Amino acid sequence: MPLEPHPDAELVARCQKGDEGAWADLVAAYGKKVYGIAWHMTYDRAEAEELAQDCFLKVWQNLDRYEPTEASLLAWIAALSRNLCIDHYRRRKREKGFLFLSDDAVSTLLPATDDPQADAVRRERVRMLLDAISELPDELAEVVILRDLDGLDYREIGDLLKLADGTVKSRLNRARIELARVVRGRVGASTGDGRSLYSPFGPRTTTATGGAR
């Protein structure tokens, strides 16, 4: 029985033929995800835009090499962007020792609410948490970023990292426990049972730009 062509194969074929509308469709479908991965690897808007642009340039240059039967278009694009981003992430960690989280970056993740005091506490906590992620080994930090921050599902992460779904899940849980251990080392025993640490993060009701998930 002949295999049905992948839904993305037609889009890629149109792009290869120089269809201008096809390229716009491709960017509209995957631009936000690529930008999100790049942002969480850099915590900087300008650098994320640069990385995303490099990624799509690479996609354009390698369209001929895309094989629809081997991976979905998202996994292929994410793999290209991941290779660019992880190199940038490692280089930046190596050069600076940590990933600097600017106020602008925190504001992107935590839009202001009507309670400035709660906003300040949340920003401090988020800064601590993201700093802790950058302390994780790269393979653990990567799955936390892709799943918890970028929202990719197990299958997409598995396609991207060439791992089985079960392996992705166990690695993700190991990363979460390791992350909790790093945070525990930072806050110490003064926090008590830890319930108060993240109490400002109740269910989100309104957001300015990002929207609740």
Next chain:
Amino acid sequence: MSAACRAFEQRLAEALDRVGESATAAAARALAAADAHAAECPACALLATLVAGHAGVFAFLARPEPSPEFLSRLSETPADVRARQEASEVLSFLTPGTLARPEPSRALLKRLLAVPEPAISSAVSNVRRGIFGRLKPVVTDWRFAVVAAYAATFLIVALLRVDPMSVARGAANDLTSAGERALSEARVAAVHRFDESALGRATAPITKRLDYRVYRAFAAGRARAVAYSQLVFERIFGGAVDVLQASHDTPEPSEPFRRS
């Protein structure tokens, strides 16, 4: 970290693996509340609480969105799209199997298979060589020298009818006997030289060291002294007196050491 804490982390990981993604926080909280070790160990209880709390924080965070201007810039058709459009028909020829492969003609294959003839050496050099000039490269070759030496040896053996092994054996025997003779002569000469040396004389007995005439004079004097002393004692004390005849026990020098 104790073994109990490690076991708790293992239980926590297993609990998270069992449940779905949406129930991660609830599973961590439930384990922290129900686990006996977590009730005793505040660090492990805090760990489970943090795992649950992080899920809430991640859910709270907004996702960074690219600006519309950036997306529109990305959506712009790359500069080489026109070239790609124009070249698409040409590029399609690059697909394997689309274009036929050029085959070489029969005449070319025949020419390629032909073996080139070796060049004639006389045509290369314009110097005329004599018979010795032609043989010189052969004669000066070391392999020729080895072959000639073997041939000469076999020829001599065949002409003289000599068994080379027996000749070699006889020569070896002659050499051996000559060597043994030389060794024995050297040994005798060494003994003689040693005996004549100061060290040899010092270690030899006194009868060998002294001249035989001196020895005889010494022995006669000694016997005379004994006889006179015997007579003197008989005159003074009367009767016979036993005198030790020690001189008779002294060994005389052997034949080879008598020099007089």
